[in-house]
Amino acid sequence: MTWAEHAIFWHVYPLGFTGAPQRAGQTPDAGGTPYPRLRQLVDWLDYAVGLGLNGLLLGPVFASVSHGYDTLDHERVDPRLGTQDDLAALAAACRERGVRLVLDGVFNHLSADHPLVRRAVAAGPGTDEGRWIRWVDGYPRWFEGHPGLVELDLAQPVVASRVAEVMTHWLDRGADGWRLDAAYAQGAQVWRPVLDQVRAAHPDAWVVGEVIHGDYAGFVRDSGVDTVTQYELWKATWSSLVDGNLYELDHALGRHAALLDTFVPQTFVGNHDVTRIASRVGKDGAVLALTMLMTVGGVPSVYYGDDQGFEGVKEEREGGDDAVRPSFPGTPGELASWGEPVSRAHVELVGLRRRHPWLVRARTEAVTLSNDHYVYRATGTPEEVLEVELDLRGGGHRARVRDGAGQAIWSWG
Template sequence: MPTSPAWPEHAIFWHVYPLGFTGAPVSGEEAKAANAPGAMPYPRLRHLTRWLDHLVELGCNGLLLGPVFASAGHGYDTLDHRRIDPRLGTEEDFAALVGGCRARGVRLVLDGVFNHLSAEHPVVQRAMEAGPDSEAGRWIRWVDGYPRWFEGHSTLVELDLAHPPVRDAVAGVMTHWLEQGADGWRLDAAYAPGAEVWRPVIDRVRAAHPEAWVVGEVIHGDYPAFVAGSGVDSVTQYELWKAIWSALVDTNLYELDHGLGRHDDFLETFLPQTFVGNHDVTRIASRVGEDGAVLALAVLMSVGGVPSVYYGDEEGYTGVKEDRAGGDDAVRPRFPQDPGELAPWGQQVHRAHVDLIGLRRRHPWLVRARTKTVSLANEHLVYRSVGADGQWLEVELDLREGAHRAQVRDAEGQRLWAWG
């Protein structure tokens, strides 16, 4: 039976939404013009390549990259999975990014948007012209004779991943970009079609690339069952994300304690992909403040899983996601030309990221650590993260008196890190 690759056990990712990061237009006439026939590609991926040293300086060794393929707007409305989005450049610009990652020992994981396509995609257009009972029509999902929209978005049409030619096409795209230098895939909206439809795709990809790491975006439900049924290596650990920020907002560390218990259960069968921020959610600093964001990071870096840091969180960026057109823009901002242009007010949070990521690097066994509660109250929690060989670190979170304090101690009681 295929097994997961070993390298993610040592991976800490910097997560970047490239269209926003590079300042590419994601809507309106400018975005439409970029995809017009004859339009010149704009090499914005080179902008991201210049930031790889920042990733390494943080202590990360992985780049979790949002959509880079030709799309109609925000990247999740794909037009061509085999072409780099002209707003980001060309295959040569992508190759330069891959080369920059390789030179620094950085693993590259791509965002695979395979559950749905732009309504303008040729596959969708052919299906709509031919109808649901045609061969072309069987490539997409239908409801009452109409193309099925993804979560009510009329610009996004769902592929039928249960149809063998669709599965073959998706596996072919995944294999193609792995051959171009990618190390793995995040499967966007993996939850939508169900676990079982992914199994033939994952098995085929893994047969060709056994070292590829595949993580599915799953928000709710039975995570271990999804991993077992689909064949993916990991899923996005939204339960822990919610427990961390909600416990801090409500000053209810019992919720975090419960979340850590659930997290331990997941670790029995797979390594979850953990985070406190991503391209789809309100910034952690906007939810819990700067001090709270550092405490959230302390939890992230001291418990099991494969962690990622969303770009800008390491500088204390704020941004609120809103349920409206353009409502993601605030959490997907443009980054400066180079790290020297970052605002000085982010230095303390940046330092905390370097320190906590460094702490995790010095204790690599944390990737599979389990937590044991030592002391618990609404405003105060002490837990131990314990490795398979009995080594442990002790983490204290203190919200008493309205403060946000934290520290990490080793087994000898020596303080390794503190905040507040």
Template structure:
């Protein structure tokens, strides 16, 4: 997003790139956003998820003063800030891990990692999904829990409002159950959302104490239903989604930094239908930067395969391609509709009509007192949202 160098680093790659976000804050407010969810901003080796100091702003992005300025600018506009906490693993260059390797099993930090000291070829540490550059922490250790809680408290005290817990699915829920109450003791209003791709969402929330998890089931159903012309999948998923809403409010989206852009998956016009569902169903919806301008980009399974879905933004919104502003206006309308109907956060969906290519559902408030009707038609690439009186509140196609 900020254009910071990733892998081809040089000695003088320091900068104040966090400041590049400030010209985009009014754009976010005008879009209708209520907060800013950042990727990792802490000192790291390459892409941010291989951290080496989680108490320091990455020098490529700036320093503490740059972070403070961003927090102040967000506060002026009523925007909240959620930080990306990578607490399942650290970079192999992290000084604690390097110290453990130097000093051996008796090192102060040896217990922080799951290291096989007798492995052929030398000590070998457990890692994240086969990436030797991402060294897994040992979440059974009280010192690790204290460290993570300390990092969280530090940045919440500096102005953050919550945390996205990266790879939360790889961390035992009982670890979060130890850490989060300790953090909430000082910051009771902080919000915690875990990155959970699969598993029992409701059980993970209950066991961990997190407020929310990423709703990947709905993300997948949205694009594949549109691509395969099979709206039965979407209806089935929304039935499950209603079940989750009995226990917590999932974080919902049609895209993120790890997946192919929705406009590349299904095309920009059908992407509108996905956004309609996103903004008329229960949960806490987020918009991945650029999706509101119909950015395209394909995720590839190779080194650098994320780069296409994580492009640098121009210096300010005036540098955007004029061809994308129609999608921005679509997002404005739908986010505005949602903000005028705040009960949608807890809304349930009721099927009215369903075929492979046509789906009509009612979004109804948890108390049953308020509702909207949503119509999706894949043949016409059409979406309509109506109030109970039949008045059209949004229409596309």
């Protein structure tokens, strides 16, 4: 097993978490003078460890125009978050606590204001400078229609080598792995030359590709990533609870089990791009979703705030992600008391998973299944068995986990 198969991540969007200005230059510290907001996260690592988590999946930290996914410089920490020394301090604090650090690699596209993009546009397609970006009918290709985001041409060897250099640079400085943002956009094959170079220097680096739909197993095989984001299971989890159709969840778990024959998916019920699970299904429903997350195969992550029952709805407009990327207080002691029941459920369910590490590769099979009542058996070896019950009958949200002997070891509702 790799180290990642023992990891349960706390997923944090740092610009939001630390209350950084939304755009570089909005305040004096957001322009050229760094402000060490990243160090706020050091004070929260013990909170994450207290939840039972041992990984930090960190959103973008590199210099950008606004939300972090419009990068200006991959080798400079965003001044709104601090400096390289502040990131190094966070990495060191993670190591001291046995917490693995995974960075967000935004390599599919750059800010339209990135110097590399400006040089490419000035030179035009078919030139040495122009080959760094993708073109459509003589114009720079925008990522998913956003004029502020221009796609790099990852199929070009010079671009692949540069991306590998950046990834290696930060792995040399304490990172343990990478999330590849929008990994799906240019196909799996473009990542293979990049990752071959990275693994030559860091064979233990863990790499997760953001893939929303399609052939997950084929993407892992062709790209060289270790895993991809399991959006299919995420969708089935919340929509089966909303619709009272647990058949959908059972179907998704069947497909999930087939993926485990090839790789271990990265699983989640919340992240920085989607409506909060508590806003979808309520706080009790969110605990049922967490019960599933912690009792099926995968490398799970908990999105910050979900561990407190935070709510927030993503909207398709400018600034529509703000509600799901909020600031946190300065210290854990400042959290409101209303989040304690959900937080306690996280501690208990993460602890249950820690006591059953074989769950990372567990397969599931239905024992009882109806629209509103689902019992599945999670199995490792014949001696490694848990039985999980999700019960929506009567409009309730109840969950129970039993050991192989049929004894209840956890319950909710």
